[in-house]
Amino acid sequence: MQFGIFTVSDITADPTTGRTPTEAERITATVAIAKRAEEVGLDVFALGEHHNPPFWSSSPTTTLAYIAGQTSTLQLSTATTLITTNDPVKIAEDYAMLQHVSGGRADLMLGRGNTGPVYPWFGQDIRQGLPLAVENYELLHRLWREDVVDWSGKFRTPLQGFTSTPRPLDGVPPFVWHGSIRTPEVAEQAAFYGDGFFANHVFWPASHTQRMVALYRQRYEHHGHGAAAQAIVGLGGQVFMRRNSQDAVRDFRPYFDNAPVYGHGPSLEEFTQQTPLTVGSPQEVIDKTLGFRDYVGDYQRQLFLIDHAGLPLKTVLEQLDLLGEVVAVLREEFAKNRPAEVPDAPTHASLVTAKYGDAAPRQATPNANRGDNLTVGSPYQDTETVDAQEKPQSGSAFGPAATRQGATR
């Protein structure tokens, strides 16, 4: 089972000091948080995507690529990548790049986004949110699996003979999670493709998460990807810890009371009762988190939200130190009575093994540029199509010589 943290990248005033960090400070702090996450033994760091203040993470792959260079084992993911307003072609390219530079440590979580104006800002219509998510992902899915894609749909310029580069690392696309709070179509989408399903779980009662995960598992089996118990489930969670419970409640309350989303709403006590939020000792976090399994079954990925609402970097790093201890216990406890047929969260290594067994994975090697920037047959030497068997042409890559057919034969 994988454990990690996810951040929405909010820049929020610290209610205890009134001071708002700068964008530069929060970006630097986030890198420090990700590095500490690896140091304390966490597996995953996932980053949100937003296109308006007070959030900073407009370009997650840039940040994640830098973090990849600063870490060695940390799995890098998103929470979420906007499948509605991003061009699926650019997602295909960006995340394949991230896969390569991170050495296969990248996956991503797709979501529709919850900021209305982002749709018009990126030329889309929010009323088409679900159809956009469906069509864009279908294209993304193909771009990572087919070297040459001819495609036309409702929302995007058609593609003729398009190749998304670089090809996925070792011929294996990044694993995809589909994130949702309460849209059953998204659970169905994840099940249809045999992808992972991530339940936000943070701001909502457990009953919603339970229903959504049950639907996903049932449909995963229906679509023939395996038994319901083998579906790939991730959950959010939110914690604030001190060695003893009263200190945690005292220290977190001002952040809770003023937090974006739930601040000025229910009391801390009501909210911890109704949602997965745990404010207390490490043992309380362990107990509550282990309880998640009771209503979603054995699952694969647990991410915690620990750095929002204006919590200063120092506090967040303290949280990570405690979380490292908590996760060590959770790993042992979750492993107990876990049925053998329940898989771990897919990693690049496991996906390569699943696809190639002991054989060497694909290493995409392009043919020479034929100058027309369009693909006829396969553009790659290593794929077995008629074109790929042809002798590579030599000669000019650009200019008239490049387009002169057979000029060099």
Add this chain to the structure above:
Amino acid sequence: MTAKKIVVVSAGLSTPSSTRQLADRLAADAVSALAERGVEAEVRTFELRELAHDITNHLLLGFAPPRLEEALDAIASADGLIAVTPIFTTSYAGLFKSFIDVIDPQALTDLPVLIGATGGTPRHSLAIDYAIRPLFTYLHAVPVTTGVFAATSDWGGSEGDGVRSLPDRIFRGAEEFADLVERTDRSQLVNDPFQLDRPFGHLIGGLAGE
């Protein structure tokens, strides 16, 4: 035959409130009108005052705390709704509208509704028709033509405004309401917000072949 489920929502703010009193009378007449038709009915009453904090939290967070969820579930699977609000500043009370705003937009479809309202003077009586009725028609509920407005003066003297007394109007509204409630089978339908409207294969153009 199973009993018809009638939910009463009262948005009165004081205790005791004339809004609650009107709600109770509408409910009592509706139950006897149904009884005359040989139909049993059970009534559940929700005071929005008691749910006020939950309603605000729902507006802020997007989910209902348990007590509010109980009320929303009851309405979603009701055979009839008796909705009564005070008229404040020419329209329904803000609390009443906030409650309507947290109801799932599909949850009131085909629901028979009997509207009641209270106010200081009869001059606000049209608020039922220009403010409250459009709310329910927008949500595809079915408000009966008679809405019952009770001004302060209606509570004294059986003549009311001299045209039709309050008890007469309550009786008439309850009769119209009972006619619709008798015919509906809403409470027997299964409401599943997590149900898929259609298989995913259709969403992406028949790829699944379902």
